Amino acid sequence: MNNGYDIPALGLGMWKLPEGDEAETAVRLALEAGYRLFDSAAWYGNERSLGRSVRNSSVPRDQVFITTKVWNTDHGYQPALQAFEESYRSLDLDHVDLYLIHWPVEGKRMDTWRALETLLEERRCRSIGVSNYLVPHLEELLDRSEVIPAVNQIELHPWNYLSRKSTVDLCNQKGILVEAYSPLTKGRMLRNRGLRDVAEACGKTPAQILLRWGIQHDFVVIPKSSKEEHIGENAAIFDFELSERHMDLLDSFDRGLATGWDPTGKP
Numbered sequence: 066m067n068n069g070y071d072i073p074a075l076g077l078g079m080w081k082l083p084e085g086d087e088a089e090t091a092v093r094l095a096l097e098a099g100y101r102l103f104d105s106a107a108w109y110g111n112e113r114s115l116g117r118s119v120r121n122s123s124v125p126r127d128q129v130f131i132t133t134k135v136w137n138t139d140h141g142y143q144p145a146l147q148a149f150e151e152s153y154r155s156l157d158l159d160h161v162d163l164y165l166i167h168w169p170v171e172g173k174r175m176d177t178w179r180a181l182e183t184l185l186e187e188r189r190c191r192s193i194g195v196s197n198y199l200v201p202h203l204e205e206l207l208d209r210s211e212v213i214p215a216v217n218q219i220e221l222h223p224w225n226y227l228s229r230k231s232t233v234d235l236c237n238q239k240g241i242l243v244e245a246y247s248p249l250t251k252g253r254m255l256r257n258r259g260l261r262d263v264a265e266a267c268g269k270t271p272a273q274i275l276l277r278w279g280i281q282h283d284f285v286v287i288p289k290s291s292k293e294e295h296i297g298e299n300a301a302i303f304d305f306e307l308s309e310r311h312m313d314l315l316d317s318f319d320r321g322l323a324t325g326w327d328p329t330g331k332p
């Protein structure tokens with residue numbers, strides 16, 4: 066990242082992994098499968114389970130990268146500081162590697178960013194960044210802050226890549242690492258004919274093709290799964306390469322698909 070810290074290229078997305086057994090087991094299985102990055106958020110309600118599973122694992126804490134995020138209702142300087150304290154206590158993992166503004170909510174987002182700057186200065190977290198920031202949100206932040214976000218986490222997959230390219234380009238230009246969320250389109254496009262053709266040609270699964278596509282665009286990919294076979298399958302993406310022709314073909318699938326909340330609207 067632009068601050069000298071490393072971040073793993075693959076992580077476990079933790080949205081919709083309910084606190085308790087499901088989240089704890091998924092984290093344990095992912096650690097066993099070699100995942101070293103976990104993407105949580107106050108909103109996901111599973112920081113306690115993430116912390117417990119990492120503490121119970123034999124993988125040393127300094128080999129694990131923990132991301133969490135400040136939620137929309139906690140924008141503003143003091144509320145964001147308070148929200149961080151709550152996440153920090155819930156995780157109970159010595160430090161937070163990356164703290165993100167979850168959404169660029171209108172109004173107090175620059176005050177929230179100031180709070181993240183304070184957390185960084187006070188070394189409460191190692192890196193700070195943003196999520197769902199498009200070009201206008203990034204320009205506002207870059208105009209008004211000396212601290213460049215380490216990361217911008219946005220929805221990215223072949224069905225929206227070209228539509229998001231101006232954001233990706235600005236991030237690349239400013240040294241902001243791009244994290245691709247919902248890299249599997251929440252499962253919606255896994256049966257797509259064009260994708261299946263590429264998967265068959267490469268002898269890989271459609272999910273592996275989407276994740277490999279993200280890696281070859283230099284995105285960090287954070288697929289979610291609670292199933293052991295999927296967690297393993299999604300990690301087996303470092304032993305093959307997509308050709309330029311396949312990358313171009315996948316890029317051409319764009320149709321502006323937003324599988325979740327569309328940041329071009331107002332959150």
Ligand SMILES: NC(=O)c1ccc[n+]([C@@H]2O[C@H](COP(=O)([O-])OP(=O)(O)OC[C@H]3O[C@@H](n4cnc5c(N)ncnc54)[C@H](OP(=O)(O)O)[C@@H]3O)[C@@H](O)[C@H]2O)c1
Pocket residue numbers: 077078079080081104105167196197218219245246247248249250251252255272273287288289290291292294295296298299325
């Ligand atoms: N910053 C934000 O605003 C934001 C928004 C959305 C997501 N995110 C982050 O990004 C992460 C991933 O995004 P996501 O959860 O929206 O969706 P996703 O990772 O694109 O897709 C998850 C879905 O795909 C299924 N799946 C996983 N691996 C599979 C495989 N190999 N074959 C077939 N199906 C598979 C999962 O089901 P099973 O569990 O049954 O495997 C689940 O239904 C989130 O968990 C979260 O950490 C961030």
